[in-house]
Amino acid sequence: MIDLHALYRSRASLFFKEIRPYLQYAMQSAAMAVVVGFLLFSIGYKQFLQWVTPDFPWQLLSAAVMLPALAGGRIRTYLQEADTLFLLPQESGMKAYLKAAMNRALIAQLAAVAAVWLIIWPLYHKLAASNGWMFLLLLIVWCVYKRIMLFGKWTELQIQEKRTRLLFQMMRWILSAIAAYCVIASKPAVGILLLSLLAIAYLGLLRLPRQHIVNWSLLIDIELQHKASIYRILNWFVDVPSVQGKARNVRGLDRIARWIAFRQDHTYSYLYTLVWLRSELFGITMRLTLIGILLLAAVHNDIALASIYLVFTVISALQLSEMKLYYHEHVWQHIYPIRLEQRKRSVSFIRYRIHLGILILLAIPCLFTFSNPLWALALLLVAAVSSGLYHRFR
Template sequence: MNQEAAVHREGTAGAVRQLWKRRFDHYRQETSRYWAYVARSQFFGFLFLIFIVSSYYYAKILQQLPTSFPYIWIVLLVLVPALAAGSVRTLLKNADRVFLLPLEPVMNVFFRSAFRYSLGIQAARSIILMLIAWPLYKHCTGTEGQPLWLMAIFVLLIKTANLLGSWQEGRFSSPGWRLISVGYRWVLSAAVVFALFGTGPLPGGFVLLAGLVVWAVVYKLGPGQRTMGVAWDYLIDNDRKQQYRLYLFFSGFADVPQLPVRVKQRRWLAGITDRYSFRSSSLYLYLFTKTFVRSELLGIVVRITLVAGLAAAAVQSAPVAAAVCLVAMFISLVQLTSLEQSHRYTFWLQTYPVDPRRKVAAVVRIISGAFTLQGIVLTLLMLLSGTGVYAAAPLAGLALGLALCATVMKRKFTASFEAE
């Protein structure tokens, strides 16, 4: 009887393994189609150009940079977000909480594959960022610096520990405890990176080990652990958020009908529309302004602006700071173009007795306004950083972006509207 149960369990595990393979194949085919649109837009060519220019200026800066430069803060800024952020991509769907619930005892096969895939992607990203910071580290440490392979192993260990911690956080029934755990992982990652690149592998390994022991003790004995088994709701919601961010990126290059709508109240910002005149000509302006301030798109632009501002303030080279701001503005403009797709499939807009051609003008106006505000903020930050004439770089990017909004973007939106 036990042998029959073992055979049945192994057969079920094989079916679960095939389920992951089918899910992953479908996901890969879907995303590869959108990546093809991204490639045709010359986005990768632009990134390659940025890479070449940045590499040149990076080398020039290192030649003039004193070895006493506080490189550790740049390393923290580059590495910690890549190491501490991120979660396991499970490819779970809403119906799985019902139909896969009986298979929960053998779902470890599914989740191990998901963990390996997520770790591979995020570890590669972490290593690439470490390689970017490596010339600065070697320049400032010289012969006292540690070998690349050893530091890469430690970076992979930190990333693996963070991903395991992120996975276990799904078992916390309290969002507050989950938030505390996330904050602790960020602080611990910063401490380990600081010790690793500041003093060496031995202190870094000690901080990592001590931090993991503390986390494990709190996880086992603390009051935050309540959920047993698979945290279906947390995993499904987490996967939905990750897929939304990916779709939002793709929507800047192609039509993405699968893009879900996530609404955030933000009453303090949504009140901007109260200033619009109450007439039919303001309908699309009202609608898309509400959509922008209540969607994830606003958060993305704000985060890009903050990261660009912090990076521009951290670097000592004015040309590099200017390049960072220009790249951030370009990425923001690409993301802002997805606003036009927000209500592409909203049926009720077809019933309004309003000239639909006003839609293009409203979207372009909102994108131009948001882009102008970002350009002004980055210009002010550049001025406060004392970059001199390079503070005009965001203004130049702003002028170019507004010209693109009034010409290329307007024609693209008009063609998209006529094709609907």
């Protein structure tokens, strides 16, 4: 019999050894930027606390900041394709392996919840007029709720029907948003009661869908996506091996690529449009854009709006920069009767067009929330020019 708990620890250790060389270079490259960013954030947050008044929608902002920590997070299983042969016979005994994965995820995500609550607390303490005991009480409440959400996320991964799985994912995020806002915006007793009722109802609903014992194929695909995302982040600082996620053909979206003229000089433009539509980059950019739009629609302070817009501009540009890694060492690019320089131009062009579309979508709510709509147009113009230069030379 295989010691599955030890197997999980071994795989986690091997993965850390695999990325450690790149992680060291990334930390060296990012150390100064992190320190400067932390100092700027501290200064800006201190100024914000001095400026903010009860009229500001601070409850909505606090709930939005708290939401990703409560509803998000990953469960690393380190499962591999070969496990469908070697571990599948022990499927009924995988409890120790999966429990180790859950425990590690829980520790990391509880730490994230505590860190986010530490950031929100000064704002809550000032405007809700609460004492130090309330910080500890609500921290315990957040941690208990997070444990329930983590259990819910794991249950989602075992649901057999894809549509039902997506429905429960939406439910987790919606319930977490409601719970976070209720606790922050209501009196503590009322907020905790509402959160408890939502959590109990959610636990009851999790018992309804049909589930696998271990959803092998989904867990392996998700693990590949997790690994690819880590390498994408590390690649911002140092060149690392490209790990591409599984291509997905979303029905109807491929029609966008038909707008590209059927000519030889548009070959790579067509290819990389499909790369964006069928890879995880599409989901990442769409989620970032949606979150940015919601935040920009909720805030009505010019400085805060400009900061949020610029942050999402930079993050989306960094995400799209990974598109150049796809097929850059593929053998077919040496076989196509097309110049290699055309590939670089096409990648830059497609990235810029996608980024420009994101910038325009982000600017739409700014037209209504800026004190002067011309500020929104000026911000869009500056971001568009900067984006053109970035995607041309990066």
